[in-house]
Amino acid sequence: xxxxxxxxxxxxxxxxxxxxxxxxxxxxxxxxxxxxxxxxxxxxxxxxxxxxxxxxxxxxxxxxxxxxxxxxxxxxxxxxxxxxxxxxxxxxxxxxxxxxxxxxxxxxxxxxxxxxxxxxxxxxxxxxxxxxxxxxxxxxxxxxxxxxxxxxxxxxxxxxxxxxxxxxxxxxxxxxxxxxxxxxxxxxxxxxxxxxxxxxxxxxxxxxxxxxxxxxxxxxxxxxxxxxxxxxxxxxxxxxxxxxxxxxxxxxxxxxxxxxxxxxxxxxxxxxxxxxxxxxxxxxxxxxxxxxxxxxxxxxxxxxxxxxxxxxxx
Amino acid sequence: xxxxxxxxxxxxxxxxxxxxxxxxxxxxxxxxxxxxxxxxxxxxxxxxxxxxxxxxxxxxxxxxxxxxxxxxxxxxxxxxxxxxxxxxxxxxxxxxxxxxxxxxxxxxxxxxxxxxxxxxxxxxxxxxxxxxxxxxxxxxxxxxxxxxxxxxxxxxxxxxxxxxxxxxxxxxxxxxxxxxxxxxxxxxxxxxxxxxxxxxxxxxxxxxxxxxxxxxx
Amino acid sequence: xxxxxxxxxxxxxxxxxxxxxxxxxxxxxxxxxxxxxxxxxxxxxxxxxxxxxxxxxxxxxxxxxxxxxxxxxxxxxxxxxxxxxxxxxxxxxxxxxxxxxxxxxxxxxxxxxxxxxxxxxxxxxxxxxxxxxxxxxxxxxxxxxxxxxxxxxxxxxxxxxxxxxxxxxxxxxxxxxxxxxxxxxxxxxxxxxxxxxxxxxxxxxxxx
Numbered sequence: 001x002x003x004x005x006x007x008x009x010x011x012x013x014x015x016x017x018x019x020x021x022x023x024x025x026x027x028x029x030x031x032x033x034x035x036x037x038x039x040x041x042x043x044x045x046x047x048x049x050x051x052x053x054x055x056x057x058x059x060x061x062x063x064x065x066x067x068x069x070x071x072x073x074x075x076x077x078x079x080x081x082x083x084x085x086x087x088x089x090x091x092x093x094x095x096x097x098x099x100x101x102x103x104x105x106x107x108x109x110x111x112x113x114x115x116x117x118x119x120x121x122x123x124x125x126x127x128x129x130x131x132x133x134x135x136x137x138x139x140x141x142x143x144x145x146x147x148x149x150x151x152x153x154x155x156x157x158x159x160x161x162x163x164x165x166x167x168x169x170x171x172x173x174x175x176x177x178x179x180x181x182x183x184x185x186x187x188x189x190x191x192x193x194x195x196x197x198x199x200x201x202x203x204x205x206x207x208x209x210x211x212x213x214x215x216x217x218x219x220x221x222x223x224x225x226x227x228x229x230x231x232x233x234x235x236x237x238x239x240x241x242x243x244x245x246x247x248x249x250x251x252x253x254x255x256x257x258x259x260x261x262x263x264x265x266x267x268x269x270x271x272x273x274x275x276x277x278x279x280x281x282x283x284x285x286x287x288x289x290x291x292x293x294x295x296x297x298x299x300x301x302x303x304x305x306x307x308x309x310x311x312x313x314x
Numbered sequence: 315x316x317x318x319x320x321x322x323x324x325x326x327x328x329x330x331x332x333x334x335x336x337x338x339x340x341x342x343x344x345x346x347x348x349x350x351x352x353x354x355x356x357x358x359x360x361x362x363x364x365x366x367x368x369x370x371x372x373x374x375x376x377x378x379x380x381x382x383x384x385x386x387x388x389x390x391x392x393x394x395x396x397x398x399x400x401x402x403x404x405x406x407x408x409x410x411x412x413x414x415x416x417x418x419x420x421x422x423x424x425x426x427x428x429x430x431x432x433x434x435x436x437x438x439x440x441x442x443x444x445x446x447x448x449x450x451x452x453x454x455x456x457x458x459x460x461x462x463x464x465x466x467x468x469x470x471x472x473x474x475x476x477x478x479x480x481x482x483x484x485x486x487x488x489x490x491x492x493x494x495x496x497x498x499x500x501x502x503x504x505x506x507x508x509x510x511x512x513x514x515x516x517x518x519x520x521x522x523x524x525x526x527x528x529x530x531x
Numbered sequence: 532x533x534x535x536x537x538x539x540x541x542x543x544x545x546x547x548x549x550x551x552x553x554x555x556x557x558x559x560x561x562x563x564x565x566x567x568x569x570x571x572x573x574x575x576x577x578x579x580x581x582x583x584x585x586x587x588x589x590x591x592x593x594x595x596x597x598x599x600x601x602x603x604x605x606x607x608x609x610x611x612x613x614x615x616x617x618x619x620x621x622x623x624x625x626x627x628x629x630x631x632x633x634x635x636x637x638x639x640x641x642x643x644x645x646x647x648x649x650x651x652x653x654x655x656x657x658x659x660x661x662x663x664x665x666x667x668x669x670x671x672x673x674x675x676x677x678x679x680x681x682x683x684x685x686x687x688x689x690x691x692x693x694x695x696x697x698x699x700x701x702x703x704x705x706x707x708x709x710x711x712x713x714x715x716x717x718x719x720x721x722x723x724x725x726x727x728x729x730x731x732x733x734x735x736x737x738x739x
Contacts, residue, residue, distance in 0.1 A: 052434055077436030091449045099493025100435050150435070160434075317603055380719045382679035385712030388696050392705040468593030472683065475700055487600045489686065494603050501599035505592045512591045 002026040002190055006059050007058035009044050018044045020214035031191040033205030041214035042194045046160050050079045050256055060136040080151030080159035084166035086143045088135035094146050095131045119149040141172045161193040177203055202249055210234055222249055247274035256299040261287045277306050324495040339480040343466045346405030354413030359529040362421055375411045383408055383469050401478030408469045409462035416458025423488030453523040460515040467511050471504045537705050547714055553681050557613050561620030569628025579629055586621040592681050594683045612689030619680055622672035627669025631662025662718035664733045671726035678719040
């Protein structure tokens with residue numbers, strides 16, 4: 001668990017604090033997306049957690065320990081760190097890059113080698129092919145997988161990710177987001193992620209913290225942010241299509257009605273409600289049959305249900 | 315042709331003198347290179363954090379560079395007298411600019427994101443320097459060393475003007491008594507020595523960093 | 532402190548002038564050679580590699596050795612000095628001429644060919660003007676380099692500021708060494724500044 005208490009960063013000569021008495025608590029094993037317009041303090045907040053930036057005031061607790069008093073070097077070895085530019089060391093192989101923190105911690109070579117294999121497999125890179133590859137031979141997506149593997153190497157309870165998909169081209173980005181979501185779910189870390197992309201925040205975050213001028217404007221699940229914007233600023237930030245955005249957060253399976261409607265077109269289980277709505281509009285039909293991976297119909301979803309304003313969870 | 319065979323005959327007849335002068339030349343050069351590395355590399359690291367200090371030091375070094383090598387050697391004479399010491403000091407002054415500038419630029423041009431990543435992973439300042447900055451700046455640093463080594467070997471030839479004792483002695487003596495064979499017995503080895511240093515270190519450079527330079531493309 | 536300088540101004544002036552002449556004559560001859568070799572080799576990679584190899588080799592030979600090597604062929608005096616200094620200019624000059632010509636964007640050349648420029652007109656009206664800033668930069672590097680080296684030429688009786696420095700060494704007279712050194716340094720700073728300014732003015736000229 002990470003808890004920020006009245007955390008503040010005031011740069012010398014700046015008219016107002018970059019981060020202003022921020023209180024926020026991030027539950028263990030969840031992903032929190034920090035989002036907001038540029039200059040809102042999201043990156044500063046992230047970088048204060050591993051003390052790449054020293055807070056001017058306030059305290060930071062990780063699992064109950066106040067880290068503002070710890071040696072920053074020791075602290076950082078216990079926190080995974082992934083940056084937008086990935087920052088793989090170009091003079092070191094993929095394996096050496098991943099081994100960075102275990103080496104700093106003085107693990108024995110055999111343990112490091114085993115861990116590298118394990119991590120490469122975890123992030124979906126064939127160890128035999130990639131272990132000895134040099135970073136510049138990799139695609140952007142492969143590099144960022146290595147970047148995440150490197151951050152996970154010493155199995156830190158906390159991971160910080162600063163725009164982790166920023167250097168990935170838009171086409172590959174969505175696929176990588178899906179995969180990372182799956183990887184991160186499997187390792188169950190407390191993750192703090194900075195992004196400027198609302199869709200990304202909604203997709204990756206269990207909770208989304210919206211910042212403005214160094215202050216927390218709203219903190220809640222993606223659904224809460226979309227359905228109940230705290231103020232006009234949040235409403236403007238999430239945009240006029242927030243209803244559609246909510247549909248993309250939900251699965252057709254949530255609206256499943258029993259039985260098959262003969263003659264209706266089908267949609268795969270797991271598709272978003274937004275996709276279902278598009279399919280309906282496209283096909284001019286009223287109902288879609290929802291099918292599982294084997295093609296069996298497991299129920300149907302109707303236009304009414306899709307367009308009904310869902311009650312909000314608290 | 316007669317001149318060349320004559321020169322070789324002279325070299326053979328005076329091989330002991332030749333060997334002695336070559337040794338002096340190399341010892342002087344080695345001392346100068348060693349000392350200038352011992353000063354230049356730590357200095358480059360030291361000025362790295364402060365752009366202002368670095369700018370000042372670089373400006374100073376650039377002023378130094380406008381002075382002719384001959385003048386730098388000549389200054390050492392009234393200041394430090396005659397012999398090995400003043401020559402070595404002067405050669406260090408000659409070699410410092412390329413070593414310092416290359417090392418500084420090489421270190422400074424290491425991608426700041428890599429330094430950020432390394433720090434974020436929990437490396438200390440010293441570890442970032444040793445494991446990330448120095449290895450990545452190595453090709454630039456080596457280029458500076460090569461440049462400096464060539465300058466030193468050439469400068470050592472001039473050191474005979476201030477009694478430094480080197481292969482240059484044969485040239486000064488040769489000109490003084492207009493003995494062309496003696497003159498060439500100095501000039502040819504000096505030229506070959508400089509070329510050997512330049513191309514030899516160039517070869518080492520390609521062996522060490524060649525694949526990295528190619529891969530970067 | 533200054534005992535010698537005030538009473539020997541004409542001598543100092545003459546040495547400075549000699550030095551300047553040595554440098555200007557050498558750079559001019561080297562410029563003519565480099566223009567031909569640079570243009571010829573600019574778009575011929577293999578020839579360019581050979582030319583760079585030779586001029587690079589010449590550049591590495593220490594000045595005192597090169598001058599000495601020239602004595603059996605050319606004797607003492609300004610002649611071997613100028614030949615030596617010319618050879619030190621070639622590397623920077625040829626490289627920058629070739630780089631300058633290669634820096635002309637292919638689209639510009641295409642357009643020139645399309646508008647009916649012949650090879651000579653293209654070179655004269657398009658490539659060389661566009662290459663000019665880099666060529667000037669080469670002249671600057673060559674000039675600054677040989678101003679220092681030319682002091683050594685005094686040892687083979689070519690005159691110049693080196694005469695004052697060598698006199699200072701012989702007589703253990705720091706004031707003479709300092710005078711020669713400072714004048715050479717001032718000359719190279721002046722050449723550097725003047726030619727840099729010309730270079731940036733040429734570059735700015737196109738943007739306007």
